[in-house]
Amino acid sequence: MDETGLRTLLEDLPVSWWEADGQLRVSDSGGGAFSDAPTARRFFDAMREEFAEARCTPETGHGQVRFEKRVFEVTWSLADAACRDRFRGLAVDVGAPADTTRRYDALADLSPAAAFIRDLDGRYLWTNHAYAHLYGTTPAEVVGKHLEDFDPPADAAQFLALDREIVSHGRPLRHTLTYHRSDGTSGYAVGHRFPVIEGPQTCVAGIYVDITGYMRALDQLREAEENLDALRDHSGLPCALISTGGRIRQASAAAAELLQMRRSDLVGKRAHSVLAPAPELHVLHRRWNDLIARRHRRIETSAVIIDARGRHRRARLHLTATGRTSTRAANVWVVVTHEGFAHEPHPPLTPAQIRILALLAEGRSNGEIATSLRLSRQTVDYHLGRLRHLLGAATRPALVARAYVLGILAPQSWPPRSATATHPLSST
Numbered sequence: 001m002d003e004t005g006l007r008t009l010l011e012d013l014p015v016s017w018w019e020a021d022g023q024l025r026v027s028d029s030g031g032g033a034f035s036d037a038p039t040a041r042r043f044f045d046a047m048r049e050e051f052a053e054a055r056c057t058p059e060t061g062h063g064q065v066r067f068e069k070r071v072f073e074v075t076w077s078l079a080d081a082a083c084r085d086r087f088r089g090l091a092v093d094v095g096a097p098a099d100t101t102r103r104y105d106a107l108a109d110l111s112p113a114a115a116f117i118r119d120l121d122g123r124y125l126w127t128n129h130a131y132a133h134l135y136g137t138t139p140a141e142v143v144g145k146h147l148e149d150f151d152p153p154a155d156a157a158q159f160l161a162l163d164r165e166i167v168s169h170g171r172p173l174r175h176t177l178t179y180h181r182s183d184g185t186s187g188y189a190v191g192h193r194f195p196v197i198e199g200p201q202t203c204v205a206g207i208y209v210d211i212t213g214y215m216r217a218l219d220q221l222r223e224a225e226e227n228l229d230a231l232r233d234h235s236g237l238p239c240a241l242i243s244t245g246g247r248i249r250q251a252s253a254a255a256a257e258l259l260q261m262r263r264s265d266l267v268g269k270r271a272h273s274v275l276a277p278a279p280e281l282h283v284l285h286r287r288w289n290d291l292i293a294r295r296h297r298r299i300e301t302s303a304v305i306i307d308a309r310g311r312h313r314r315a316r317l318h319l320t321a322t323g324r325t326s327t328r329a330a331n332v333w334v335v336v337t338h339e340g341f342a343h344e345p346h347p348p349l350t351p352a353q354i355r356i357l358a359l360l361a362e363g364r365s366n367g368e369i370a371t372s373l374r375l376s377r378q379t380v381d382y383h384l385g386r387l388r389h390l391l392g393a394a395t396r397p398a399l400v401a402r403a404y405v406l407g408i409l410a411p412q413s414w415p416p417r418s419a420t421a422t423h424p425l426s427s428t
Contacts, residue, residue: 010030014092015033016030018088020086024048026044042067045144046065046199050199062074062076065199066198072092074089075091076089113191114128114131115128115207116128116142119198120203121146122148124146127142134187135150152180163193163204166193166204167204172193172195173192173193174190174191177208187210188210188212189210189212191207192207192208194206232250233252235252236254237254237335237336238339239335239336241333242271242332244292246270249331258305258315259274259307260307271334274305275303275304276312280303288319291319292321294326298320302314303317307342312342313407314340314407314408314419316336316338318337319332338412340419349390352375353386355373356369357399357403357408358418361403361404366380366381366384384396384399387399
């Protein structure tokens, strides 16, 4: 078979042949191992680099070369008898490497994480689609090019220095990096970079997950928390964040002032420790459980709070559940919108006495009160005398004023009514 026939035969076989001079410059090539000339040129470049690393010459060149998940048996010592400074070589495709299961790129090729392999000069030897997508291109357009072709000079220098540091230390490194996207915005990625052996040289591989969206969400969360902190601390409203277990997790300066204690002492306390026993407390407890179970999103109620001096004060409370699940809240925000004057605790009043105070504040006479409540005039007179003694008020106007100051009557309601609205004789 003549040389022309041999070349024709090799065009249908998984081999690559070439002719080169003493400086390893290819002058002619062929074979059916590669479907296009650019791929063949990349193979020759990779082969020359591996032989140079191994300090092989054309006369001694023989061995295996890995290229794009294929292994080639290379013989580069076929001297041309007619010309001593010209050499012929042959590379035979022998298939996938025996250790494919251990190959990094075989594992990461279809991974949604961005992965690459490049040499210590910053030249890409392999990337997966996710990595190429970061730069708006394909793996074929990345392989063979250098860092500077895709990243700004400062970024490329930083990445290359990190590559060399990893190889010099010989161990993997996990880190978060910032990169510049093609649209001019900054991106963030987290992952590992580690040394790998590619033929005769040590290279660097990396696999990263893009966390740009996650980092932006964190920034938005921090901004929301800062806004909430500013609102909590500068609104002037007493408010607190209470866990589902009833422990105070956060408190505003106004809440600490209301309870006459330092904020650092208030945070961590049990919420029930600042509530006085009152007829409506059991109702508050039941509605709290409804709030935690997400049967209600928010509730409005009242309670009597106790400050550090032991003084009582009726307050209007707005409670809102917060949390991630639809079946159980994580925390409850409590905001005090109205508060009575602080006072020493007084003996509890009966429902009839509270109803008498409400009618008295409405301007009713003793006889009208007796008729409305279906009581005798003597019974009403007795209750009024008892109320003057319990509340320390000598006159009817003073009795009404004390009822409002002590939070017995709701300050924003007409006709007058109980502040708790839990007694059966209270007006609704």
